[in-house]
Amino acid sequence: MRILAVDMGTGTQDILLFDSSQPVENALQMIMPSATEIAAGRIRRATSEGRPVVLSGVTAGGGPCAWALERHLEAGLSAFATPEAAKTFDDDLEAVRRLGVTLISEDEAAGVEGERVRLGDLDLDAIGAALSAFDVDTQFDGLALGCLDHGASPPGYSDRLFRFDHLRRVVAARNDLRAFAYLPQELPEYLTRARALMDAAGPDVPAVFLDTGPAAALGALQDPRVAGHDERLVLNLGNMHALAFHLRGTRILSLYEHHTGELTAGQLVDFTQRLIDGTLAHEEVFGTKGHGVYYLPAGRHGADAESAHPIAGEDSPGREPVEERADDGPLIAVTGPQRGRLRGSALTPYFAVPHGGMMVSGCYGLLWAFAEKHPKHADEVLDALGISTAPAG
DSSP states (O other): OEEEEEOOOOSEEEEEEEEESOGGGGGGGEEEEOOOHHHHHHHHHHHTTTTTTTEEEEOOOTTTTHHHHHHHHTTTOOEEEHHHHHTTTTTSHHHHHHOOOOOOHHHHHTTOOSSSEEOOOOOHHHHHHHHTTOOOOOOEEEEEEEOOOOOOOTTOOOHHHHHHHHHHHHHHOSSGGEEEEOOOGGGGGHHHHHHHHHHHHOSOOEEEEHHHHHHHHHTTTHHHHHHTTTTEEEEEOSSSSSEEEEEEETEEEEEEEEGGOOOHHHHEEEEEEEHTOOOOOOOHHHTTTTOOOEOOOEEETTTTTTTOOOOTTSSTTOOOOOOOOOOOOEEEEETTTTGGTTTTOOOOOEEGGGGGOGGGGHHHHHHHHHHHOOGGGGGHHHHHHHHSSSOOO
16 A cells, blocks of 8 residues: 655655555655745745735745745735635735735736745645656555644633643644544634645545654654653644643643744753653743643543554564663653754653654654554554554553
C-alpha cells in the first residue's frame, strides 16, 4: 500500500511517500518550503516591486505570509483578498478589513491587477511534479495530512486559549495520542484550516488528518530507544510551536504548548522539568504568550485506561537493543527542527530519530494515524512500521 504523508509546518512541509512493500527506510522523502513561506515570498516580491497583491484560495497557515502582508500594507501598498483566503489572517473578516485589506469575490479577483497569490496548504500538483521529475509513480492509495489549527475562535476570545481548549477537549474524551486523528467527515466545524486542507485532498482516496504536535509525538515513539521506555516526555520543537507530552505508552499524563520563539532555552528546560514534576501552572504558560498546561485528572491515565499499541522492542526481530536511562525519571525525547536549542542542556535530551529520519517524524505519526482510522489497512501499515497490533499486556 502506498500512502502519501504531508506534514505542513511553518517553515517546511515534510513529505513522505510510504510503500508497505518496501522497508520503511526506503520511503521517498522531501523537505520543502511550507505553503505559508512560499506565499510570503510572493507577497514580498510584490512589495519590492511596488505592486498590489491579490489573495485567493482557501484558509491556510498564517505566520510568515501574515507577517509579509503586514509589511506590504505598512509600505502603503494595496492588498485584495477573497473571504476564504482572508480567514488565513483572521477568522473575523472585519479584523482583516481593519488591517487595510479590501475583500472581494473570486470573480472580482480575476479582474484585479497585481501579484496573484493563491493560498492553500496542500498542492498535490506540485508534489506530483516533483516526484515525476525523478520518474516516480505518483499514484497512491491513501493520504495522511497534518497541520496545526488554532481553530475559529469566537470574537473576543483568545485564539491561543481556543486552541488549547481543543487539545483538552480531545484528551478528556479519550486519553490517547491517536484520539487526535480524524477522518475528513469527523473534523469539528471550528477546525477551518484542517477542513480546508482535507477538502483539497478530494474524496478519491482514503484520508486522515492529524494535528502536527501529536503527529510528531507518535513519530518519535517509533524510535527504538523511545519505544523502550513506557514513561517518556516527548517535546516537539517546531519552528513556531513547542508541544510537550508526558506519556505512559500513548496515554497522556500532562502536556503544555507554547510558541518556540517566545521561550529561552532556560525556560524550555524549566517548563519541561516542572511539567514532569507537576508544578508548571497553566497561568504561567498562558501569561508568557503560550497556550497552556493540562494535567490529566487522577485515574485518567492508570491501568483502567485504554491499552496502547506498543512499538516492537528489543525482543522483536530487526530492532536494535534499547539503552536504558540511569535514573528513574521518564526518558526525555526531543524532535523538531528547533531541537538544537536544547543541545547540551540540563534536560540531557535524547534526539529521537524514528526510522532514521528526524524531519519526517510527523509523517511517521501520520501513518500511524492512518492505520488507526482505516482498520482494514491497519495490519499492513503497522507491520511495516514495526508497531505491534497486540495490546500491551
